[in-house]
Amino acid sequence: MLEPLELQVFPSSYNCISWSEDGEIALATGEYVQVLTPKAPPGRETNGAALQFRATDWHQTRFRANVFTVNEWPIMYPQPRDQFSIGVEQSMSTVVSVAWSPPGLVKHRRSVLAVLTSNQVLSIYAYAGNTGKWTRVAIANKALEAHFGENVNADTPKTRKSSIRSFSWTPPLNIPAQDRPHPGPESRWGIPLLAVTTDANDVAFVRLHTVGGQQESPNLLRCEIISIVSLHDVIGYDQKVQPHSLFASALRSESKILSLASGPWLYEAHRGEEIGTGVWSAVLNVAGVQGTRLRVAKLSVGIELRVANSENDPHYNLSFSAEENVAVLLNRADEPQLTGPVEYIHQTETGRISIAVGAVAALIVVGLSENAYRGQAAGDGMQWHAYPLSSMTTDSAEQTEIEHYERISGMTVAMHPELETPILHFGTVGGYSATKAFVDGQEGEAPWRAPWKDQIEDIRERFDIDRDLGGLAISRLWGLTSIQGLVAIVVTLHPGDMVEYRTSAEDRMTILFCNLNGQPAQTEDVPFLRGNPTVSPEFLSEHRDVVLRYILRSGNGAKQALSPKVLYAAACCATVQSHSEELLSDAREVLQGLAAAHGVDMADEIAKCSEPGSFIDAKPAGLLDAANEEVFERCDVCGSGISWDSAQEAQCGNGHVFVRCSLTFLAIQEPGISKFCSRCDSEYLDEDLIGPSSKDGLRQSCKILSDIFDTCIYCNGKFRP
Template sequence: MLEPLELQVFPSCYSCISWSDDGEIAVASGEYVHVLTPKPSSGRERNGVGSGTVWHRTRFRANVFTVTEWPIMLPQPRDQFSVGVEQSMSTVVAVAWSPPGLVKHKRSVLAVLTSNQVLSIYAYVGRSGKWTRIAIVNKALEIYFGEGPHNDYPKTRRSSIRALAWTAPLKIPVRGQLNPGPASRWGIPLLAVTTDANDVAFLKFHTLGIHQPSSGSLPCEIVSTVSLHDSGAYDRFVQPNSLFASALASEARMLSLESGPWLYQSQQGEGQWSAVLNVAGIQGTKLKLVRLSAGIELRTADFENEPNFNLSFHAEEHTAAFIGRMCDFQLTGPIGWTTKVDSGTISIAVGAVAALVSVDLPERAYNGEDSEDTGTHPHLYPLLDSSWYGIEQAGVGHYERISGMTITIDPESDEPVLHFGTVGGYAAIKPLGQSLESKGPSQAPWKSQIEDIRERFDIDRDLGGLAVSRVWGIASNQGLVAVAVTLHPGDMVEYRTAAEDRLTVVFYDTNGQTAPTERIPFLRGSSDAAPEFLAERRDIVLRHILRTGDGVKRTLSPKVLYAAACCAIVQPHSAELLSNARKALESLAEIKGVDLTDEIAKCSVAGSTIDAKQAEALDAIGGDIFEKCGVCGAGIAWDSTEEAQCANGHIFVRCNLTFLAIQEPGISKFCSQCDSEYLDEDLVGLSSGSSIQQSCRSLSDVFDTCIYCNGKFRP
């Protein structure tokens, strides 16, 4: 079972923990970000495994910047300069994993916001095993707001970032494609940020249509912005029109940003789609919503790596009736969105002072189609302690802010469930998607694990039952919940050195009391890939290669095309594949001027074998399409689709994508789940030539996960 994990760190912010779809956990701790990467399940035992053998632990320092990344700024006018930001230690104040698909092997990147209001994007750089900064988001803001006249706010405030949130991936509809592109399988994630001038900007990263290198920069651009200004951010809680109210209004910033789901609609024209998404934030004590509309136009690409769609974005402030009702509460954040498939209702939950506020929205209100009274009324749930029998104890409330929030799906009712905790150790869950008239939050099932740890801490230090626990963040992934907790004495002033810093991460499985190690997600592929995309496995790859190579226009190396045709002959396949193999071989024989009579004849009999070529054929014109042993120079026969053996007995493993023999060490990548071996498109060109490398990249763009188990690749 997955035991609690203890780290010798102390969190530097609320919501200090983030869990990626790849299974990696990031924890914000002062100047560092600690990354916990699960080990492959094949390398550990199933029973009796301690937490120390389940995770790889790494860390990187996030507050080291070059002058180019963060230029030195001399003292500026009062409205533009912030001594606190410039003189800060640039500690980490927010971490968030992106949806998968932005960098090599379709992995996630990590967004790290530091207290100097600089947002960095980090990625794991290949075989070096290092986390490297690959983008500074503030640069895109500087370029965007520096192009035109923006006199209402200084440029430095518009390029300083206060909060961030990754949106759900925007999935491009599939239109008659055998193999959907990355934009349809993985989607296009956007990054929403708020600036010090209360601007909300949406950024898109340029990753589609190109193969990401193992290192380098990740370019991004702003696709839409909107400015939110509200002079009455605190009017309900201070004297309106007073000097104090004016001072508060000038300092109100957009914080606690969170993105809702995409809603898709088909338009009148053929290949025309639209999608709507809302991003919520807290400005002062008020809830603000920004609606982002995306227009999708499907088209025919002129080039191989060119996207087959056009995108347009437009952001505007969402002014719905329910937002005004939310202003009756003193909101503090964080924010959680959830929706149930085919329910037609979207729920939003917001943390408030000593309470949780929740409201259910119909899709018309979410889309902004119905700005009138939609009948949606927020409900307030006080944070009250409960006994083990669920009886609320009157007068025992929690006034600390909610410090962590996440949403899971209940396996029995298939309803979304909100998990949240406070700085004071209050831990509760609240089912969403049900009638808001139901009872308030109930005690979280993972609270008992925290109590066990707190009691051990109390006994070890003889605190007489006065030890307290504090929740600093909650994250979830595929039914598993991770809670970051610290322990403190409750009856004295705490003195703690850096050597005594401790942060405990508690894991809980929504299907049981503790999380089993075999359920830890690790580099999984796209979970919503079309079933037909993975049904035929190897046949799909062969069909793609042979169809791509068929005809005069050929985008793959002739050597790869010949290997695919031989694979179709050796292993029994459908008549369609054998027919495509015959056409490909006939085309190769005509273009390369090589004798392929034996291979063409065997296209009529499935399951045949192909003998190794003699030295004369290997050295003749066009003989470069045949495989040659790199050890002895002999020809390699075709009698298996998994192994390759030369005439002198040297055996090699075949790539599962190009079907070529892997004859050198260190040029392979492996599936993280089934350990299937593939040629690494960035390394194969060192010895095999640029044409083989280009073919590997072209095929890897289409088949970016394992063709057998849909797992992600690792070096």
């Protein structure tokens, strides 16, 4: 069970929590960002019962997010009124929003963390394994400055064009996989984009490119504006303010796009002219609240697949185009005043897409068809529902309905793991909380009481009893997030009958974990909290054969991209460990090709390809000359040859034992050049830690294999240094 986690910090904004797919939790806490990383999955007790996941089972780190260099945030002196904000310039640059990206952007295919501070600077942070610290690897404002540097109108201040008000990560844009045995990372992980809104009401879509590779900064990113659309002329306050008055003009100029949220990608295939090519299109919407109105921007992407001449050539071309989706405009006379936040709900079975947005004392749900989402038919199949935020209280045997006018402070959509039904969880800062399931035919049903409300009441009552508040303690909800069927709730507790005075030493924040039924979450509910299951030798052999098949078949071509030493190790591994006739035949061809190309004697290895499970003797030290050393392994301690009897360990003729790499099957003879699986602790050669002067192109071979097999081949876990 995941126990509640109490931290000695206080949240600095609503929606202050984000949970990555790797299990890392980020919290906005003033000038700092708190990062909670789960430790190694707990084991089991002797009786088979699952151990509890306690507060001590989280690694707790923090980094300061409001320290900038002059190059990152230049000094701005007082300027004209229309483009200078005293609040932004003199703020403490506290954290106002955090969000994890989808995995796959940086080294080891991990996620990066986007942090928006009150000075309207959006920073991208990544964990640097070589230093053990979170470092800033990109600033999205720089891309806006470069894009608008030469194209800013005289009446539009440049500072507003480069200041970011809100942001949202989009789901990964998945490039259709071509007919290849191992698709590229753009098909396996997709291409995540970043949608940002500026102070001038522009919606910009940003693509992040990896520009690192060197050991000191492997996660350095570059931001590129791929498309942008301006959303102006918002007609707000028209029912209470004269639309053409000076006051209305002032209100309109100060209406910013906030509470941004991204919807799903919708794909459409077009016919290709030849095999392996084709044209695809994809559409995505982002929605935000501007003033009191809902505004939606649409991003259209053209994906052109083509046949590449080599593995390094691009296999696709992308074209981007953004515009406002006017098909989603409500234009209702009874439209309420929206406050945010915004969430998209996608019902995959019916194709319905809904937008949930907070309003004054209500939750608004706008149902869309796929045609309206694509911007093809205005109002086609649109449904509009308003659910009041009200609860019933019993006082003196009388029930009273109380309306909650405070804004919604947390909202998240969790997918039911069995029914595949999206469930919306939301709550207000005043303590109101509810959930709503999106089932076809039940769109009009009102939300019901959130099942995790009981957990909040339990800790509120304990807080009330400990401080003798006589039942007047109150709880405030600051954020919700969900992942893989779990929901995390951020709650603070306060006295309700007095003016609260609190010092930094008394700051407290509690994170509650529950499943979709409202029960305390169990460690078995989430893969990254489970212990590594015991696997059979057949399971290990099956996954190892996938790697061997790729290496051996790449070595049978006319142009060998992999090192001869890697090819020889794979052939020996297939001979010793595999019983597949197909792999043994491939190993024989590779050995024959190496013998002919390098002039080495491999009669013994070729003969043993007909005897699977046999032992391959080490080459004598006297035969390991310059030519033979390009193919065979040599012990760095004594200089003798290394035998082949296992895919896990290597032993030289004098008894020195080394661990073999789980990907290249080479002996790891140097300390500090390995990476490990974060789940099963399998050891691999780290392609970035191998010296650039390594012989036989070993570093290049490791890079090629690591790009294809970028997670653990046995458990699909992410790597760690």
